[in-house]
Amino acid sequence: xxxxxxxxxxxxxxxxxxxxxxxxxxxxxxxxxxxxxxxxxxxxxxxxxxxxxxxxxxxxxxxxxxxxxxxxxxxxxxxxxxxxxxxxxxxxxxxxxxxxxxxxxxxxxxxxxxxxxxxxxxxxxxxxxxxxxxxxxxxxxxxxxxxxxxxxxxxxxxxxxxxxxxxxxxxxxxxxxxxxxxxxxxxxxxxxxxxxxxxxxxxxxxxxxxxxxxxxxxxxxx
Amino acid sequence: xxxxxxxxxxxxxxxxxxxxxxxxxxxxxxxxxxxxxxxxxxxxxxxxxxxxxxxxxxxxxxxxxxxxxxxxxxxxxxxxxxxxxxxxxxxxxxxxxxxxxxxxxxxxxxxxxxxxxxxxxxxxxxxxxxxxxxxxxxxxxxxxxxxxxxxxxxxxxxxxxxxxxxxxxxxxxxxxxxxxxxxxxxxxxxxxxxxxxxxxxxxxxxxxxxxxxxxxxxxxxx
DNA sequence: CCTATGATCGAACACTTGTTCGAAGAGCCT
DNA sequence: AGGCTCTTCGAACAAGTGTTCGATCATAGG
Numbered sequence: 001x002x003x004x005x006x007x008x009x010x011x012x013x014x015x016x017x018x019x020x021x022x023x024x025x026x027x028x029x030x031x032x033x034x035x036x037x038x039x040x041x042x043x044x045x046x047x048x049x050x051x052x053x054x055x056x057x058x059x060x061x062x063x064x065x066x067x068x069x070x071x072x073x074x075x076x077x078x079x080x081x082x083x084x085x086x087x088x089x090x091x092x093x094x095x096x097x098x099x100x101x102x103x104x105x106x107x108x109x110x111x112x113x114x115x116x117x118x119x120x121x122x123x124x125x126x127x128x129x130x131x132x133x134x135x136x137x138x139x140x141x142x143x144x145x146x147x148x149x150x151x152x153x154x155x156x157x158x159x160x161x162x163x164x165x166x167x168x169x170x171x172x173x174x175x176x177x178x179x180x181x182x183x184x185x186x187x188x189x190x191x192x193x194x195x196x197x198x199x200x201x202x203x204x205x206x207x208x209x210x211x212x213x214x215x216x217x218x219x220x221x222x
Numbered sequence: 223x224x225x226x227x228x229x230x231x232x233x234x235x236x237x238x239x240x241x242x243x244x245x246x247x248x249x250x251x252x253x254x255x256x257x258x259x260x261x262x263x264x265x266x267x268x269x270x271x272x273x274x275x276x277x278x279x280x281x282x283x284x285x286x287x288x289x290x291x292x293x294x295x296x297x298x299x300x301x302x303x304x305x306x307x308x309x310x311x312x313x314x315x316x317x318x319x320x321x322x323x324x325x326x327x328x329x330x331x332x333x334x335x336x337x338x339x340x341x342x343x344x345x346x347x348x349x350x351x352x353x354x355x356x357x358x359x360x361x362x363x364x365x366x367x368x369x370x371x372x373x374x375x376x377x378x379x380x381x382x383x384x385x386x387x388x389x390x391x392x393x394x395x396x397x398x399x400x401x402x403x404x405x406x407x408x409x410x411x412x413x414x415x416x417x418x419x420x421x422x423x424x425x426x427x428x429x430x431x432x433x434x435x436x437x438x439x440x441x442x443x444x
Numbered sequence: 445c446c447t448a449t450g451a452t453c454g455a456a457c458a459c460t461t462g463t464t465c466g467a468a469g470a471g472c473c474t
Numbered sequence: 475a476g477g478c479t480c481t482t483c484g485a486a487c488a489a490g491t492g493t494t495c496g497a498t499c500a501t502a503g504g
Contacts, residue, residue: 448501452499453498455494456493473479
């Protein structure tokens with residue numbers, strides 16, 4: 001793990017990013033004031049602006065750095081691995097590993113994706129799109145290899161991301177399974193579902209094109 | 223569909239809730255001002271406070287009413303159905319149906335769950351807990367009936383909710399599958415994964431207790 | 445030791461926020 | 475029409491917001 005020479009400036013910036021992420025994660029970005037950040041980092045309010053030029057850029061730095069690391073490590077991990085299923089397993093493991101070890105940052109990344117706008121939003125989003133495409137292509141490849149039928153790859157992709165990213169809403173490291181078991185569980189759950197979706201059980205699942213529901217136009221009967 | 227006699231008051235309140243939900247869904251709760259709501263609903267700023275006594279209560283009314291309807295309709299739908307798998311299918315279909323037909327409200331329900339606090343938070347949360355418990359018990363029952371092994375029911379429950387609730391981040395009704403197909407896909411994906419998680423394919427999944435990753439303590443190398 | 449540069453700070457500004465209050469309007473029964 | 479309750483409104487307030495600016499502090503290099 002090549003630790004690049006970190007100047008005093010870089011070290012302090014990272015410290016600020018980390019503690020800010022913790023505050024954002026617990027109170028939410030918009031209801032966190034710069035004064036909250038100031039208090040948490042033990043810096044003066046104006047002193048913070050030496051490291052970024054707006055609250056929004058602070059959010060961006062957290063998201064961008066966090067996402068960059070996830071993607072970078074993911075690339076390193078998958079390099080040289082050819083089998084798409086193995087690649088997927090590694091990707092899931094990497095993703096959840098980050099989630100558990102950097103819950104604050106990952107929560108900020110997942111939950112505050114739309115709290116940012118303009119160019120900064122576009123920058124983060126392009127990284128996100130890369131990452132999503134990677135997974136979508138992987139699933140497409142697998143579906144092709146294994147002749148998986150009747151599964152919408154886009155739905156499957158976001159179902160997978162939903163499974164994983166939702167964990168910031170419930171996962172409790174002191175009460176739930178550890179990372180290895182968590183990712184093992186989710187990998188099995190998803191992969192078995194994806195590969196075996198042509199009815200793994202004796203009793204076939206009705207594919208359910210017909211709806212069991214009365215038509216509900218809207219909750220609010222206008 | 224028994225439409226209870228709705229007073230002028232109730233009608234207008236529902237109108238306010240619906241349009242507020244739309245604004246909250248697009249801008250986020252905290253960055254929506256009461257003046258935004260006033261503009262969108264074409265009411266005066268102070269006039270709004272005739273219907274609720276704080277912005278937070280407005281959020282609560284949206285969440286509570288929306289959640290109440292989902293749960294209520296879910297109960298009605300499941301009434302009389304015994305087979306746990308059928309019950310689960312209906313529940314998923316109901317849930318996603320609501321998501322698609324009431325995206326704004328469901329997004330506010332999912333995304334702004336922590337934007338509320340105190341007693342109001344507790345009220346919404348108790349409904350949520352009921353709903354989650356219903357699913358968790360259902361999965362436990364299914365796991366028992368079908369002798370599913372090695373699957374953590376809690377993880378499976380939240381994986382399912384993650385799959386479904388995450389859809390507010392990507393689902394586009396004009397571009398993606400319709401509700402019936404969406405819920406069919408997700409039902410298959412989840413159920414096949416849950417039931418067949420003891421390796422549906424010839425080539426066994428390594429359960430992966432061992433990690434492929436170097437230990438990453440933190441993104442931020444402190 | 446002194447100076448130039450990198451960091452930090454207190455105080456203030458301009459603005460937006462949620463909420464209140466008393467008065468005025470609308471709708472309906474007799 | 476009169477009177478009463480339900481509904482709506484304009485104007486204002488107090489508090490909190492993100493950000494700026496000029497001045498200070500620390501520190502390392504000559």
